[in-house]
Amino acid sequence: MKRFYSVLVGLALLQLSVAQTKPVIDAKANTSIKRPKLVVGIVVDQMRWDFLYRYYSRYSNNGFKRLIGSGFSCENTFIPYTPTVTAAGHTCIYTGSVPAIHGIVGNDWHDKTLQKKVYCSEDNNVSTVGNEGVSGKQSPKNLLVTTIGDEIRLATNFKSKVIGVALKDRGSILPAGHSANAAYWYDVTSGNWITSTYYMNSLPKWVSDFNAKKLVNGYYEQGWNTLYPMDTYTQSSTDENEYENKPYGADQTRFPYNFKQFEGKNYQMIATSPYGNTMTLEMAKDALDNEQLGKGSETDMLCVSLSSTDYVGHNFGPNSIETEDTYLRLDKDLGAFFNYLDEKIGVGQYTIFLSADHGVAHVPGFMKDNKLPGGVISEASLIKDMNAKLKGLFLLDKTVSGILNYQIHLNHAAIDSANADEKAITAWIIKYVQQNDAVSQVFALKDLAVTPLNAKLKDMLTNGYYPNRSGDIQIVLKPGYIEAYGSGKSGTTHGLWNPYDAHIPCLFYGWGIKQGHTNRETYMTDIAATMTALLHVQMPSGCVGKVVEEALK
Numbered sequence: 001m002k003r004f005y006s007v008l009v010g011l012a013l014l015q016l017s018v019a020q021t022k023p024v025i026d027a028k029a030n031t032s033i034k035r036p037k038l039v040v041g042i043v044v045d046q047m048r049w050d051f052l053y054r055y056y057s058r059y060s061n062n063g064f065k066r067l068i069g070s071g072f073s074c075e076n077t078f079i080p081y082t083p084t085v086t087a088a089g090h091t092c093i094y095t096g097s098v099p100a101i102h103g104i105v106g107n108d109w110h111d112k113t114l115q116k117k118v119y120c121s122e123d124n125n126v127s128t129v130g131n132e133g134v135s136g137k138q139s140p141k142n143l144l145v146t147t148i149g150d151e152i153r154l155a156t157n158f159k160s161k162v163i164g165v166a167l168k169d170r171g172s173i174l175p176a177g178h179s180a181n182a183a184y185w186y187d188v189t190s191g192n193w194i195t196s197t198y199y200m201n202s203l204p205k206w207v208s209d210f211n212a213k214k215l216v217n218g219y220y221e222q223g224w225n226t227l228y229p230m231d232t233y234t235q236s237s238t239d240e241n242e243y244e245n246k247p248y249g250a251d252q253t254r255f256p257y258n259f260k261q262f263e264g265k266n267y268q269m270i271a272t273s274p275y276g277n278t279m280t281l282e283m284a285k286d287a288l289d290n291e292q293l294g295k296g297s298e299t300d301m302l303c304v305s306l307s308s309t310d311y312v313g314h315n316f317g318p319n320s321i322e323t324e325d326t327y328l329r330l331d332k333d334l335g336a337f338f339n340y341l342d343e344k345i346g347v348g349q350y351t352i353f354l355s356a357d358h359g360v361a362h363v364p365g366f367m368k369d370n371k372l373p374g375g376v377i378s379e380a381s382l383i384k385d386m387n388a389k390l391k392g393l394f395l396l397d398k399t400v401s402g403i404l405n406y407q408i409h410l411n412h413a414a415i416d417s418a419n420a421d422e423k424a425i426t427a428w429i430i431k432y433v434q435q436n437d438a439v440s441q442v443f444a445l446k447d448l449a450v451t452p453l454n455a456k457l458k459d460m461l462t463n464g465y466y467p468n469r470s471g472d473i474q475i476v477l478k479p480g481y482i483e484a485y486g487s488g489k490s491g492t493t494h495g496l497w498n499p500y501d502a503h504i505p506c507l508f509y510g511w512g513i514k515q516g517h518t519n520r521e522t523y524m525t526d527i528a529a530t531m532t533a534l535l536h537v538q539m540p541s542g543c544v545g546k547v548v549e550e551a552l553k
């Protein structure tokens, strides 16, 4: 009896556990998956994380502060690879993947199979749409994985629309992905927004109409003066200083900058002014309206990249009034853009993510003058020196074919045909470059796994290494050191592992997003993982990121 009783209890417990593991039927199971009407991805080119707070007190309530205050901020988001450059950064954000997998190892690389230099989005099989030139011979064909937009399109059987807009071709093409409906970029020779036959055979009427307005001339007419009185720019060095390039001509060294001379002649200069971002957001608004984004049955996506912050940053550096003013103006432009989204799509009906493709180093001269570590290396003269010496030692011409993305590329064709000793050449180069004052470490990339390196740096270099597109010998510069930008005394650049290059903003806002922040270490690769989780669509095909669980409702 006792035994029978315990069997009964056992059965009851079993039943209970079955009942507990049985899937709960969702009362709303017949309703479709909930998604926002529109996803807007915004990449601010060269925006360091600290720029959110450096200018915080001067931002409006509606731009960056709206995203920080009402959205979710991942305060410690890092780029998990080197080189930290535009093409790799845009690709990582939208694919959740790293160059070792997605293949976009730089803006340019040397392809070992093709034995030539390749631009990230070049495609000689397509033609320009929107003018006569070659600047439209571009597509995402070198990108080896899918993007968030591709996955949204796949998940909705291509009913979703995905469009990219940026001044830079690579800032538009790589984010929008392979199956995008369109990617538009700015052609500096004609001042037109163009695309390629990869996407379409003629420009939509609304793009031709936008081009006909030639907004660029209106911006040139205004010129560039500071938004607020000069003496309120207390975050930055004095207006005129030796750390700044003179992009508008040698006679223009301080505010107000006169752009009238460029009207009808130079369509490029707008990129190196805050108006490049203003014009891009105008183009984005027109795309939104005319393509009826967010008005269909499925979630649409708009990928916007703001490139002018990069051009201004390279020329004037992070401690300049020009950079400060560019961010204050961008903040206002973003505020107006967010208001436009409220009006057209509806408050709470869209989701935004905002990040950056990379940061930037301070101008090395500025660092030195302030007793901080930093300096430059000239890659051009390093190559010249090495090739002259290697000619004497190994009787070879142009042994080093180039330095790209801080990696030395050997001229394998010349070395092989002369039957020269590649091992000895590599060892000589490593010893020679190691003596340079700017250099922290040099090693053959094939020895990466056995080279004693800081673990974080080793991880980042491994994530950036795609053998057929990467170089042979890696140069790691000392912190604060950069490849000389222009004369070497003024201007600055990015591309290395250091936090000033690799610590970026990462903000989520709107539909499905909680208010809050985390100081947990997160990565650029987590953006695509989080967005696809929010949308209930498959992760992009090379995604290695993790969902930022805290950000999602």
Ligand SMILES: [Zn+2]
Residues within 6 Å of the ligand: 046, 086, 310, 314, 494
């Ligand atoms: Zn740049």
